[in-house]
Amino acid sequence: MLGLDTCLAEVMSIPGALDAMLIDHTSGMAVAFSTASGVDADRSAEALTEALRATSDGLSRSSPGDYVRVDEMLITTDKGHHLLRLLDTAFEGPLALYVRLDMERSNLALARHRLQAISNQLLT
Template structure:
């Protein structure tokens, strides 16, 4: 089992990784961040992506969908932004956020690796 710091470090080994965060979407606070920089403020991204997750959860409730969100993908001109909701015991209300350089990332492999990181994460 990996802790937050180890999980985020592992996320940064994914090809094309720019930054990663573990986020509490009940508060919008980043519990841990790595990477980012002047062009990617991970604390701002954490708060903003909390709104994305909340909106999707609300929409699913209005639609009567009884499914769980696995991940959310936002595709920009030069980046992918992945949001993976955590489902392990004790991690309710948390998501992993990963920003990737679109030119260097393999989206399928990135999703696979993020799923593996989630499975090993102990919060």
Template sequence: MANTETSLKEAMTAIEGVIGAALVDYTSGMALGTIGGGKHLDLTVAAAGNTDVVRAKLRTMEQLNLKEEIEDILITLGTQYHLIRLLKGRGGNGLFLYIALDSGRANLAMARHQLKKIEAELEV
């Protein structure tokens, strides 16, 4: 089992093209841990903004009476992919992993696969 810091470091090294990563509490919008980012990607701002995305999708699913769970949410930009993966089990309720990827270097299928693996090893 890996802690938050170890999991975020693994995301940065194991996933090709990662710009930054965060573990976020979507009940508060606070980042519990961040790595990477920089002047072009403020991960605390991204955490708060993506919290709104997650909340809106969960609310919409409830209104549609969908009995599914969100596996991940993908936002594609001109040069980036933003991937949000909601955590399940072992205290992960209310949390999501967030990664921003350089779309020119990243393999989206592999990034999703690696993020799922990181989630499985994360102990919150």
């Protein structure tokens, strides 16, 4: 059974994965992170949380009369892909599963599929 600490090993086994992190969206805390060189987990968790908040705020203003519930966020840069999947939990603001993917070695469709499978195992 997957736990919060063991799910990152699964995420890192996605082809092309460079870093992975599990973020508590409410507090902006890095719950777990893969040991990557030169990444400050606390600061990057906080920054990603802000990016998510800004996105959902922006979307809720641009789609009036509709609920906005972000499922997944994909950002493509010149070097690779950043994939964030939001996991709603029953009791506290969502968890976010983040993975940074290499542009050349990754398959985006596969990565999304795997990330969804992992998140379904993690929470009911």
